Amino acid sequence: MDVKIDILTLFPQMFDVFNYSIIGRALRNNILSINTIDIREFTKDKHRKVDDYPYGGGAGMIMTVQPIVDCIKEVKTRNSGKVIYLGPRGKTFNQSIARELSRESELIFLCGHYEGIDERVYKYIDMEISIGDFVVTGGEMACIPIVDSICRMIPNVLSSKESYMEESFYNGLLEYPQYTRPECFQGNDVPEILLSGHHENIRRWKRAKSLIITRNKRPDLFKKISLSEEDKKLIKLYDENR
Incomplete structure (x- = not known):
């Protein structure tokens, strides 16, 4: 069973952690694939900017709509899975959600950053997940434990079914x-x-x-x-x- 997971992020290097331990072994055995896609590669801004000030004022910067949407569209040409955004409006992640998502053969995770994403991106999002009522630096910090929790329930990732049951x-x-x-x-x-x-x-x-x-x-x-x-x-x- 080859499960495909694509992670859309501004910081692909943060996901090197998956090259180690149980998930790393599963990757080497082709049980699953985890690919990182740099959202910055899709910006049309000549300075490679992916953020801007929000209309109406407010603190901080917002991730702009164009590079995110173009990134999602490109990934969708080879991954038909749900687009899952790691954000504060989402349902709090738990083992039940992990079990549900572990049955999917393809998934796409979108990691926000700065003060969030342009509201118009939500049109392309199928599901939003939060890891709790606290603030982290970016979606990457939430994505890592969520993907790890999902992957360990994929058949043959662990040495035996009892290991997670x-x-x-x-x-x-x-x-x-x-x-x-x-x-x-x-x-x-x-x-x-x-x-x-x-x-x-x-x-x-x-x-x-x-x-x-x-x-x-x-x-x-x-x-x-x-x-x-x-x-x-x-x-x-x-x-x-x-």
């Missing part, structure tokens, strides 16, 4: 505690149940701890969970603060 947020819960060697470190032991080899008991412990940690750390998430009768019993069994 048991991670925090995938099923609406925070992840259970995990341990590795040594078995005892400065008087702190690995829970005995994890050394037992009893797979069903281990599964029940992991489920219980995931539920309890989510309840304690993220009650907002816990409220959305529909607890089974087994879940309720497991919480009572393993809740150390009861």
Whole structure:
């Protein structure tokens, strides 16, 4: 499966991070492709400007409409995916959106900069995503974690399906505690149940701890969970603060 992602940006070099680790391996194995396109290459301004003062006044500069639209149109000739703008009006990104977008075979991300984009660009945008109610330097800073989150759920990017299915947020819960060697470190032991080899008991412990940690750390998430009768019993069994 070859998934194509094009990123429209003023700073292509910022996305070199994808050449490393898990995503870098997926790129080398041709499981997906991530291409950066410099919006500045499409400006018709002789000084290569891509920003200007806003009509009506206001602080800062705005990315101009012409280079962005021409860039989108050119990329659309080889990528039919949704155009996704990283901006403050968008729905806040979460695991559900990541899962939805990971099923797409082609995507286009538009990174804004300065004080935003000319309003007329929105005509060419299919979806807007925000990473939260705070300000970052540019859309690139939001695009990196979003693309990473999407890519790791594409088949064969990770070594096994379980690698992401048991991670925090995938099923609406925070992840259970995990341990590795040594078995005892400065008087702190690995829970005995994890050394037992009893797979069903281990599964029940992991489920219980995931539920309890989510309840304690993220009650907002816990409220959305529909607890089974087994879940309720497991919480009572393993809740150390009861």
